[in-house]
Amino acid sequence: MDYILKQQYYQKPDGQDFTGKMIATNKYMFAFAAPMAVVDVLMYSHPKGILSTIGCFAKWVGPAAGMATFFTAGTYFSTVIRGKDDKLNYAIGGVSAAAVFGKAIRNPAIGFQAAVAFAVAGMLKKISIEEGWTWFPTAEEVERKHVYGTLKTAKYDFTIMKDTPEKGWTTNPREA
Template sequence: MSFLKSQYYDYPEGQDAFGKIVATNKYAASVGLAWSTCDVLMLSKPQGYLPTLGRFAYNTGPMMGMATAFTLATLVSTNVRGKDDKLNYFIGGVAAGAVYGAWKRNHVAGLVAGFFFGIAGAVKKLSKQEGWEFFPPIKHQSSSLTIHDFTIMKDPAHRSGK
């Protein structure tokens, strides 16, 4: 199961379609399951197991479809154009937006989403080319259990030495 450990940038652009699809779908499935959980618990509140599973499929499936559309469109665009640039990611974002529009049955929503996904994809590619992070890693800070006194003024009883 080493393919589950694959990252999107393990191989050059235009290569290893399956590995890249797995890499993007890991994130899409995580977001889809998280959103589906919120949907089931707070919004749609389906009654029973099958309607609940249906809501999970309704939300998670299209998100994975958008990730796959982005990956495949970027891969095909890279191979057809013979260039590895921001336009390929923009095309991938537009393809993901098309899946979104089909999911919502609204072509205007698909066009708008495709435009914004395309811009986000182009900015992501720019970040890789220029060496900065689109989503910087979260830095966890450990703390000690020492107690600090952050009061502005001490208690009057402590000033007099009592």
């Protein structure tokens, strides 16, 4: 279990460690799809019986697992076959995932639009990796900045007039 939890997608370069990359993407997929399935079961579908509940979970987890798997496989095999580690591999992975998405929602037109969107998103992700910037800041980066309206605001002074610091004098110079 520890092996599964410690897998990260970028531990090794693209084109290596297919199993580790597959575990990493499906781990994040399950973290997204399982809560969505729970919300569907509890708030919308209201299935009667265990088989109907399993079917509702499969409706969410199945396509999401397929999308994560096809993205990883498409990216990995395009890297291995082409012999290059570039943005096109992520675009191919995004198009592969969009094919599963289009089939899952039974609408090829939206699947095509998703293919374009996922390809662009994949290429932007690869550019962010190559150039060293992130889409979302980490917790450490957020803590270093002055953040308003969070639970951390007790650390900051939001008074209208802040206290003036010590001026360095205590008495009248003529009296000293």
